[in-house]
Every structure is written in C-alpha cells, then in structure tokens.
Amino acid sequence: MDKLDRTHRSDSSYSTMIMTIKTPDWERTLEMQAWTKGLELFFVTILSPKKEKGISSLKKNKEMWNYFPKVNKIIKVPPSMMMGSWMGSDFTNDDLVKENTLREDYHSRFLSKKSDLYEIELIPKKETPTVWGKILLKADPVKSIPIEEIFYNERGEVVRTLKFENVKKISGRFVPMKMILEPVTKKGHMTVVEYLDLNLDAKVEDSVFTIGNLQKRR
C-alpha cells in the first residue's frame, strides 16, 4: 500500500507533464513542471500556453497556495475552494492537498487476490476527512502499481474513475505514465495527465517548496 502511495513520488521527484482537459465545449492542453518531496510537498508551475505561463501551485502539508503572475498575487486556497477544480481540470484542489495515504487513512480489505490482479476495497477511517464513501482499487501486485481507482460517494454511487496506463520502468520501478480521470457525473468531461519526463529520487531542494519560490520562479 505504501508503494502504491508513492508510485509517482518516491522520496522526491521532478517531472514535466502534459495535462489535457476535455469537456463537451472545449479542450485544452497545459504543459506543467512539477517537483515533489515526500507526500507533503508539491510544487507545480504551468509552462504553456502562454496566457497561463507561470501560474503555480504550492502544496505544503495541508495548505495550498496559488500564484498568478499576471496580477502578481499569491492566493491561499480557502477551505471553501478545496473541492473546486484545480486549474480548470477535473482534479480538485483537495486531490492535490490531501495527504490521505491509502495505508494510513483507509481500512483495506481484499476483495480478490489473483496473481496478477488485486482488488482492494478501501473504506475511510472515521477520522479521515474525505468526500469518498469508498474507493475500489485495482492494482498489479507484480509491478506494485495501481491500475484503476473507482471512487464512490457516501451513497455508494460511482462518482469518478481514475485509470493508470502506459507503464514504464523508471529508476528500477514500474510507473504508469498516463492517468485518466473521468468524472462519471459529468458527461464528456475528462482529464488526462501524461508524464513526458519523470525523474524519481531526483535531488530536490526544500527551498523549492516555499511561498517565496512561487513568485521567484519567473
């Protein structure tokens, strides 16, 4: 479980990725650069398109800040906006902020255990703040990577699915390079995150994850 939590992060990472957001009305692509350290620190900045270049998010422990270079303002994401969309995608701010780790925050139960596929039911522990009633996790035990996560709300309805594809071996580990998030409740909406370059266990300075760095990084 711990290995699954750290699929894309390892102890630290540096990556470039492309996020494609599809809606029935428009489709757009963002190129981003991201740094992580542990599960607590996360910094991402948009490289393109030009209009949004430099818009950055910093996540530190349970808090999150966004920086908007156009108006040169740093805004702390208020709790009311946590369930709001992150950068217009189907991911919520909460998805990025929450350090809910599967091992610590969920009661897990194996539904099926085959040699190449584990199906695990995750029920949040009482003290875990989450909007999910249940998560169904399908994982590959050989490569120790997730294959699919199905998110249920408290009434037991499927809210969204997250699929992991395009597995590659990086730094001696298997990593899915593509993540597809589909909210079931919003027809035609989809967010795809694809890693162009992923450096696991890269040396990342703590200074990256400071509010000052949000503004500095132009």
Next chain:
Amino acid sequence: MLLKLAQRNIFRNRRRTFLTVSMMVCGYVLVSLFIAWADGAYGEIISQFINARTGEAQIHFKDYLEEPKMYKAIADYEGLLSYLESNPSVLSMSPRVKGGALIFLNTKNFHANVVGIDFDKEIAATNFLRRIPIDSGSIGKNSYVIVLGEKVANALKAVVGDEVMLLSSGADGSIANDLFKVIDIARGDRAKIDEMNVYIPINVAQEFFSLPGKVHEIMLRTKGKLADLNLPTDLTLSGWKEIEKDFYKAMEADRKGDNVARFIIMVLVALGVFNTVLMSVMERMREFGVLKAIGTNPSFLFKMIVLENIIVGALSIVIGTILALAVNYYFSKHGITFGETFEYGGFEFNEMKAVMELRSYILPSIVILVTSIFVSLYPAYRAAKIPAIEAIHS
C-alpha cells in the same frame, strides 16, 4: 306600468333607498379599490423588474436561458445592435457579458456574478445603475474598473479605491485572473438580487472571459410590439415573463391567492346587500299585503320587487363608479405607506399605489348588479307567496 311603479316605490321612501344605495356603493368602492390596489402592487413589481433588470425582452443564444454556459454567446453582437437600433419599437438596449468569479481582497474572498456592461448603454436602458452616481465618462472602455454590489462589498470589506482580484475561467477553459479597481459600490439599491453582482466594462469582460467580440445577452427596452425582427437562427428573443419564469410563476400563484381574497370580499359585500334588501322588503310586507288584497298578481309583485332592486343596483353602480374613480385616483397618486418595507422577488416596497384600470370598475359593477338581482329573489318570492291577510297583520 311596472317600471313606473317600481320607480315611484324607490323614491317614495328616500331614507330606505338611501340606506340600500349607500350599502351597495360602499361595497362597490371596496371591491374596486381592492382590485386597483392589487393590480397596482403587481404592476409596480413588474415595472421594477423590467426597469431595473430584465427589460421588456432579451436576446440570447438559443438555449442560454435554460442552461447558461459561458460559450453560448451572441457572436456578431455589434452588427445585431445596429440592426436593432433601426427598429422603431426598440427604445434602448444594453449588451451584457455574464459569468461568475471569485473575488479576492486581502484575505477575504467571495463568489459573485460578474456582469460586463457598456456603462453608457446600461445607464440609458435601466434605472438600476442610474441610481449609482457613476460618471460613465470617466470609465474608459478598457479600464479595469469594477462596481461592487453591496453584499459583495460587505463580504470583502471593500471600499472605493481598493484593488480586487477576480479569478474565474474563460469560455475556452483558460484561467482568467485580473486586478480591478473599485470605482463604486452599489449601496442602498432597491434590487436585492443585484447585491451579488459586480459590474465591469464590457470590453474588459470579453477579454477576461476569452469572449472576443461576444456577449451573452442583449437587453431590450421596447415600446409596443416588436415587429419584423429577423434574428439569426441561433438566437432567440424572450419576453420578461420567460426570462424571469420562476418569479412570474410565483407572482401568478400569488395572484390566484388574491382571487380568493377578492372572492371573500365580494361575498361579504353581497351578504351586506342581501341583508339590506331583505330588511327593506320585509319592512314593506304590510304594503304588499294591501296590494295583494286589492288583487295584484303575485308574479307582478315579484317582478316589481326585483325591478326595484335592479334600479337601485344600477343607481349604486353609477354613484359607486364616480366615487371609486375619485378614491382610486387619490390612491394612485398618493399610495399608502407601510410602516416597514416588504420584499417581493428581491425588490423592496414600502408603498402601495392603486392603478386606474377598467377592470377595477367592471368587476364590482357585475358584483353589485348580480347580487342586487339575486338577493332580491328570495324577499320578492316571500312577498309574492305570503297570503294577503297574514301580510297585513304582520
């Protein structure tokens, strides 16, 4: 003969006739004023809506009203504006860009409805911004200025001169963020609904929401029917009843409730008239007995009493109309001021004015005439049936 007799009977006892007539007149005026007031109140609410917000009609992209989406915009709106300008029924119009945004000021934030407007056109078309002392001449087309609704300003603790940040997403999904200087706060406005609005120049709104040369809405102030309007097929014209569908429905339901109250008042008036008529007929029972004793046909007697009442009713209607006209006129000019304001559909009212409409006279006329006939039937029947000897002794 019948008419002459009825007429003479009426004027024989002036005091009795006066009583009946004044009862009917009072009833008439009461019903008339009630209708005039109710219509006046609704009329006021409607005109508030039209003047301050919706206009008589609006043009949108096909299904924008049912499901407002950022990308459902009117493309060539400037061409449409000049086309509309040539229409003689169109008095004025105001194009609007609409969207939602988070507004930030220092540590506070608030979700507001952003309305991009052409300040000159909006001021000319509605009475809303006119109440805010904005010098539209000082607002450059491309200046990043903002007028905050009262609720927004309070939530942000914003004052004129502050710089607020707006954060939203554009029609293409891009992240919209910009700084705006607060040039005014729409305080003390009567339209409560608009307290959550903020207003920015239309060009800036188009830029902000990535809608170059597009608007979501064209609000029209019209005179008479809009004739010969050839809109592009992807656009629709809707009247204010459609635009404020929920409000309109609520108002109609309210009106139905009013009908019940109106009916009760009418019944009360009818009962009063009935009582008076019954008393005046009973009072004359002896007289009818004599008439019968000298050989008057009961059906003749019956007709005579009914006719008498019709004449009295007609007389009351004439007097009542004159009196109601005067009373309604007075209240249409002065209105009644309430101790406290009441709110309806987001608008506040503290005065109720009557309205001069034909229906406030026709309805009570019908009530009086019908009741004067109906209520006379029973007393007339009694008088016609009662044996002469008994009537004389009564």
